[in-house]
Amino acid sequence: MVKCPYCGYEADLKKFKLLREPWKFRFYTVRMLKCPKCGGIFNYYVGISPRTGEKSEYVIRRNPKP
Numbered sequence: 001m002v003k004c005p006y007c008g009y010e011a012d013l014k015k016f017k018l019l020r021e022p023w024k025f026r027f028y029t030v031r032m033l034k035c036p037k038c039g040g041i042f043n044y045y046v047g048i049s050p051r052t053g054e055k056s057e058y059v060i061r062r063n064p065k066p
């Protein structure tokens with residue numbers, strides 16, 4: 001599940017529009033996503049931490065709330 005940092009909309013990754021090809025940042029895969037509800041754009045990071053072996057995910061806002 002991915003949660004929009006602007007409006008709180010929560011849904012499967014597939015529900016969000018992928019704006020460009022995913023890329024790698026350290027051990028994360030980064031996807032630039034657009035929320036289908038509010039149109040907010042954010043980066044979704046997900047990966048397995050090599051230090052703890054646990055899944056780590058977070059989002060970073062790309063633009064101020066419209």
Ligand SMILES: [Zn+2]
Nearest residue numbers: 004007035038
């Ligand atoms: Zn949203």
